[in-house]
Amino acid sequence: MKIVILGGVAAGAKAAAKARRMLSDAEINLYTDDTHISYSACGLPYYIEGNFEDYRMLLVRSPEEFEAVNVHIHLRHRAVKIIPCCKQVLIQDLDNNKVELVDYDKLIIATGARPTIPPIKNINLKNIFTVRKIEDGIAINEKALKSKNAVILGGGYIGIEMLEALVKQNLHVTLFEYSDYIMRHFDPDMSNLIYEQLMSTSDGRFEIYTNELVTEFSGDNNGVNTVKTGSGKVLDVDMVIVAAGATPNVEIAREAGIEIGITGAIKVNDRMQTNFEDIYACGDCVEENLLISNTKIWMPLGSNANKEGRTAGINACGGDDRFHGVLGSAVTRCLSLTMSLTGLTVENAEKIGYEAVFVKVTKNDKVGYMPDVNNITLKLVADKKTGLLLGCQAVGTGDADKRVNTITSALLAKLTVEDFFKNDITYAPPYSPTIDPLLNAAQILLGQLEK
Amino acid sequence: MKIVILGGVAAGAKAAAKARRMLSDAEINLYTDDTHISYSACGLPYYIEGNFEDYRMLLVRSPEEFEAVNVHIHLRHRAVKIIPCCKQVLIQDLDNNKVELVDYDKLIIATGARPTIPPIKNINLKNIFTVRKIEDGIAINEKALKSKNAVILGGGYIGIEMLEALVKQNLHVTLFEYSDYIMRHFDPDMSNLIYEQLMSTSDGRFEIYTNELVTEFSGDNNGVNTVKTGSGKVLDVDMVIVAAGATPNVEIAREAGIEIGITGAIKVNDRMQTNFEDIYACGDCVEENLLISNTKIWMPLGSNANKEGRTAGINACGGDDRFHGVLGSAVTRCLSLTMSLTGLTVENAEKIGYEAVFVKVTKNDKVGYMPDVNNITLKLVADKKTGLLLGCQAVGTGDADKRVNTITSALLAKLTVEDFFKNDITYAPPYSPTIDPLLNAAQILLGQLEK
Numbered sequence: 001m002k003i004v005i006l007g008g009v010a011a012g013a014k015a016a017a018k019a020r021r022m023l024s025d026a027e028i029n030l031y032t033d034d035t036h037i038s039y040s041a042c043g044l045p046y047y048i049e050g051n052f053e054d055y056r057m058l059l060v061r062s063p064e065e066f067e068a069v070n071v072h073i074h075l076r077h078r079a080v081k082i083i084p085c086c087k088q089v090l091i092q093d094l095d096n097n098k099v100e101l102v103d104y105d106k107l108i109i110a111t112g113a114r115p116t117i118p119p120i121k122n123i124n125l126k127n128i129f130t131v132r133k134i135e136d137g138i139a140i141n142e143k144a145l146k147s148k149n150a151v152i153l154g155g156g157y158i159g160i161e162m163l164e165a166l167v168k169q170n171l172h173v174t175l176f177e178y179s180d181y182i183m184r185h186f187d188p189d190m191s192n193l194i195y196e197q198l199m200s201t202s203d204g205r206f207e208i209y210t211n212e213l214v215t216e217f218s219g220d221n222n223g224v225n226t227v228k229t230g231s232g233k234v235l236d237v238d239m240v241i242v243a244a245g246a247t248p249n250v251e252i253a254r255e256a257g258i259e260i261g262i263t264g265a266i267k268v269n270d271r272m273q274t275n276f277e278d279i280y281a282c283g284d285c286v287e288e289n290l291l292i293s294n295t296k297i298w299m300p301l302g303s304n305a306n307k308e309g310r311t312a313g314i315n316a317c318g319g320d321d322r323f324h325g326v327l328g329s330a331v332t333r334c335l336s337l338t339m340s341l342t343g344l345t346v347e348n349a350e351k352i353g354y355e356a357v358f359v360k361v362t363k364n365d366k367v368g369y370m371p372d373v374n375n376i377t378l379k380l381v382a383d384k385k386t387g388l389l390l391g392c393q394a395v396g397t398g399d400a401d402k403r404v405n406t407i408t409s410a411l412l413a414k415l416t417v418e419d420f421f422k423n424d425i426t427y428a429p430p431y432s433p434t435i436d437p438l439l440n441a442a443q444i445l446l447g448q449l450e451k
Numbered sequence: 452m453k454i455v456i457l458g459g460v461a462a463g464a465k466a467a468a469k470a471r472r473m474l475s476d477a478e479i480n481l482y483t484d485d486t487h488i489s490y491s492a493c494g495l496p497y498y499i500e501g502n503f504e505d506y507r508m509l510l511v512r513s514p515e516e517f518e519a520v521n522v523h524i525h526l527r528h529r530a531v532k533i534i535p536c537c538k539q540v541l542i543q544d545l546d547n548n549k550v551e552l553v554d555y556d557k558l559i560i561a562t563g564a565r566p567t568i569p570p571i572k573n574i575n576l577k578n579i580f581t582v583r584k585i586e587d588g589i590a591i592n593e594k595a596l597k598s599k600n601a602v603i604l605g606g607g608y609i610g611i612e613m614l615e616a617l618v619k620q621n622l623h624v625t626l627f628e629y630s631d632y633i634m635r636h637f638d639p640d641m642s643n644l645i646y647e648q649l650m651s652t653s654d655g656r657f658e659i660y661t662n663e664l665v666t667e668f669s670g671d672n673n674g675v676n677t678v679k680t681g682s683g684k685v686l687d688v689d690m691v692i693v694a695a696g697a698t699p700n701v702e703i704a705r706e707a708g709i710e711i712g713i714t715g716a717i718k719v720n721d722r723m724q725t726n727f728e729d730i731y732a733c734g735d736c737v738e739e740n741l742l743i744s745n746t747k748i749w750m751p752l753g754s755n756a757n758k759e760g761r762t763a764g765i766n767a768c769g770g771d772d773r774f775h776g777v778l779g780s781a782v783t784r785c786l787s788l789t790m791s792l793t794g795l796t797v798e799n800a801e802k803i804g805y806e807a808v809f810v811k812v813t814k815n816d817k818v819g820y821m822p823d824v825n826n827i828t829l830k831l832v833a834d835k836k837t838g839l840l841l842g843c844q845a846v847g848t849g850d851a852d853k854r855v856n857t858i859t860s861a862l863l864a865k866l867t868v869e870d871f872f873k874n875d876i877t878y879a880p881p882y883s884p885t886i887d888p889l890l891n892a893a894q895i896l897l898g899q900l901e902k
Contacts, residue, residue: 010885043820043880057820291875302885303878324873331877340877369494369508401882402853409857412874413864422775423863424742426782426791427754429494431852434461434753 001026003316004089004104006079007249008037010302011283011309012110013061016071018313019108026317028071029102031091033078036134037063042302044137045158048144049165055138082107082256084276106278106316109258109266110309111249113284113300118153118244121216126223128240131158140241144169147238151175151227153214154243155182160334162241163206167335173206174227174235178213178244185330187345189360190379190393197337197395209233246300248285263287263298270322272312280316282308289325292343292390292411293352299326327411328391331404336397338376340404343391343411346381355384357448363437365398367429374398380407380417380441387416387449392438399431403438417445452477454767455540455555457530458700459488461753462734462760463561464512467522469764470559477768479522480553482542484529487585488514493753495588496609499595500616506589533558533707535727557729557767560709560717561760562700564735564751569604569629569695572667577674579691582609591692595620598689602626602678604665606633610694611785614657617692618786624657625678625686629664629695636781638796640811641830641844648788648846660684697751699736714738714749721773723763731767733759740776743794743841743862744803750777778862779842782855787848789827791855794842794862797832806835808899814888816849818880825849831858831868831892838867838900843889850882854889868896 003019005012008030016030030037038061047055063073074091080099081090089107092099115130117123129140144150150166152159155177166173175182181191195208213230217240227235248265250258259275261267265287272280284300286308307323314321331340349356362377376396382389392407394400410420421443425436454470456463459481467481481488489512498506514524525542531550532541540558543550566581568574580591595601601617603610606628617624626633632642646659664681668691678686699716701709710726712718716738723731735751737759758774765772782791800807813828827847833840843858845851861871872894876887 040818040820040880040885042878042885043818046821046880051822052820291873301878303876303883303887306885325875327875329875329877331879331882333879333881338882340882342875342877367491367494367497369491369503370497371502399853401877402850402856405853405876406856406860408874408876409860409864409866409871412870413860413866415860415864419863420860422742423859424776424778424780424793425754425856425859426780426793426852427493427752428782428784429491429497430784431782431789431791432754434491434493434757436754 002103002105003028004102005030005108007110007112008032009041009112010305013038014306014309015108015282015313018310019317020069020071022314022317022319031074031077031079035075037073039134044131045161045165047137048141049168055134079252082252084256108312108316109253109281110283111285113246113248116245116247120214122218125217125219128224130242143239147171149237150239151237152241152243157332159243161332162243164334167205175208176212176214177210180210183339186341186393187347190395193377193395194339198334201335250285261287261296263296265298270324271315272308272323280312282312291325291327295352297328327408329408331401338400339395340401341393342404342408345391349381349390356381357384359441359445361437361441364433366431367433370429376400378403378437378441380445382417382445385450387418389415389417389420406438417442453554453556454479455553456481456559458561458563459483460492460563461756464489465757465760466559466733466764469761470768471520471522473765473768473770482525482528482530486526488524490585495582496612496616498588499592500619506585530703533703535707559763559767560704560732561734562736564697564699567696567698571665573669576668576670579675581693594690598622600688601690602688603692603694605694608783612783613692613694615785618656626659627663627665628661631661634790637792637844638798641846644828644846645790649785652786701736712738712747714747716749721775722766723759723774731763733763742776742778746803778859780859782852789851790846791852792844793855793859796842800832800841807832808835810892810896812888812892815884817882818884821880827851829854829888829892831896833868833896836901838869840866840868840871857889868893
């Protein structure tokens with residue numbers, strides 16, 4: 001039994017480990033164009049921030065650990081072509097450009113995603129970075145220690161996390177978002193709240209501009225030194241972070257006839273199988289089923305990649321494991337602010353055809369007399385007709401994430417607002433007001449449902 | 452319409468406020484033997500700890516605020532007798548001992564609970580305190596500022612919270628628990644863990660003894676100065692906290708023929724009605740329905756009191772509101788340790804007749820490379836036959852409470868372990884490991900269920 005895995009960050013590494021445990025005598029080969037495998041890419045901003053000195057903290061398992069259990073790791077080997085009819089993959093060694101045809105019985109595609117590079121003049125200048133690989137983190141870290149001013153392109157998760165990281169490294173940061181809103185996974189009103197809450201703590205350390213396109217970089221052999229924007233801003237910079245989204249690496253899959261889904265990522269069933277019986281896919285290169293609406297969504301997150309890699313690894317070895325999908329849950333932090341969400345926003349709920357109602361409450365996260373009380377703003381979304389809970393967004397310096405996770409189970413179970421209002425959330429002054437903000441929100445939302 | 456409310460801390464005050472909003476012309480009279488109404492008794496340890504200086508931070512609404520909306524508050528007036536057949540209550544003015552008969556159309560009993568006083572020699576000495584009323588808090592606070600050594604009787608919620616409070620006020624604290632375990636709402640193994648984790652941070656600031664009965668206090672006119680225990684310990688002390696449990700105040704209800712439940716607290720239906728149609732009860736004097744098992748439990752918590760007071764207030768005014776019950780959720784903190792639980796422990800599950808299986812995992816609460824990573828130990832309990840989730844206990848210096856609240860919704864929705872394993876919990880390095888400990892636990896627990 002020959003198992004070939006393409007890609008080895010989270011999903012590929014997990015699939016390899018799982019396959020090894022499933023079949024002790026299978027021949028397992030993992031090919032990656034990267035120089036590292038099995039690492040926490042989501043941890044790069046926290047490494048750059050200076051939370052720990054050694055980037056090796058980001059590594060989960062070393063190639064040696066895999067080799068020790070007879071999983072062969074081929075670093076700097078790129079998959080060039082998948083030939084499903086012959087069950088072969090054409091692999092190129094990036095160090096000597098030699099190619100070889102590799103046979104497989106089962107193929108697992110975990111080619112991940114890559115940063116989207118916007119077509120901006122001189123974007124290839126030195127000291128313009130993306131945040132994806134270990135090398136990116138090391139290079140950004142080195143440069144940040146010698147820099148004073150940074151520009152970030154993009155106000156999504158990575159842009160916002162890099163803002164925290166560079167501000168903590170005492171750089172002055174200017175973030176440009178080309179659209180109307182940063183953190184566009186949230187509804188516009190919540191994005192505005194995020195913007196306002198972040199700016200209220202800026203104290204001159206950073207600026208955030210929305211509706212602002214970076215049009216040109218300039219610089220010299222030492223690298224980028226100037227950023228120009230559509231509105232005519234010209235900024236002196238030492239470094240630039242491009243965090244303008246990501247693109248799933250699906251090209252070789254598409255060329256091989258593997259079906260690509262509506263989101264642009266690889267389409268798989270709940271066994272992580274593609275339209276070819278012997279080809280599985282997992283991680284940032286595949287799309288997910290959104291459990292609430294049974295629609296497709298692309299959620300390239302480490303947590304999903306791990307679960308999908310596990311399922312792909314088990315099934316490639318003849319097991320029967322299922323990954324049912326996601327709720328769209330996500331969380332991040334920027335300085336003192338937590339932003340967390342699950343399920344559908346009002347915007348997304350309406351796109352899918354729900355008549356969405358919502359309530360937004362701003363409350364203390366614990367009893368008001370506690371010294372570390374902070375506020376959170378909760379937005380709870382439901383279907384007006386059935387009362388079905390559809391989603392929750394939470395933003396604040398207080399414990400927003402706990403509330404969102406209390407809702408994840410409710411979404412999974414398809415609870416209505418009326419059901420959820422019966423919930424018995426833990427209470428003590430250091431953890432919650434007497435009546436938790438979630439129950440305040442649910443109570444108000446009840447009044448907006450169809451009787 | 453005459454509404455009479457007996458008691459005014461959480462449930463009584465909430466019922467009064469709700470009744471006022473329901474019926475603007477009802478005559479509402481609230482009688483309490485206390486000198487304060489509408490306060491956060493659960494906040495007393497945090498006041499004593501020194502988190503805020505003014506005890507009035509604990510007051511939610513003043514008598515004047517109630518009078519302003521024509522709710523008449525009678526402080527230091529004790530209900531002596533309820534006469535259901537005449538719809539009257541005999542009330543005694545504690546300042547002059549005069550009694551009067553008060554008519555009601557609807558009566559709401561919110562007489563709360565009182566500290567249990569164990570029969571220990573000289574327990575009435577000065578500087579031996581219970582923690583229930585505002586006056587208790589003020590007196591303890593004053594004495595603590597002048598004290599060096601304190602003894603606490605009882606290792607339940609209040610005992611543990613007072614340990615934190617007095618240690619933070621730089622007293623040396625010795626806590627005696629008469630039974631085998633502190634925090635007996637948890638399973639014994641989790642209680643042991645709580646004990647071990649607390650003691651590992653003691654650094655000589657406090658001791659905890661289980662299986663140790665305090666047998667005698669001695670002292671003089673200045674108050675208690677010595678504590679003797681069953682094993683022969685003799686301690687010099689400046690003050691003593693008695694936190695040996697609580698007893699629901701149900702005597703006048705029982706005498707009036709109001710049904711008392713199996714737990715010793717007043718029995719009510721989901722409208723908070725007693726066996727007398729026009730008599731409602733709510734708060735610490737009533738028992739609750741445990742939603743998982745439809746058995747009865749007594750959970751005297753501020754959160755429950757608030758919900759019950761609301762329901763009683765609405766229904767006494769002719770509305771129709773339901774309080775369905777509780778999941779047994781609770782949380783507290785002692786110094787850096789969080790202890791949180793919901794649903795059934797293994798012990799309680801077995802008592803009710805479930806064949807309980809469980810898993811216990813100790814994990815990081817966030818990704819290991821984050822500087823503020825801490826551990827949590829989760830114990831997840833399920834029914835072996837059906838896979839129904841029954842409960843969750845979480846203890847640790849990490850974010851234990853978030854995990855327990857994620858389970859509250861799952862219990863409410865009667866999810867199985869298999870259902871729950873599909874949950875999409877938010878992930879980012881500052882908030883969770885890639886795979887949340889709850890999902891690790893659920894995965895292991897799956898293997899213990901009947902196929």
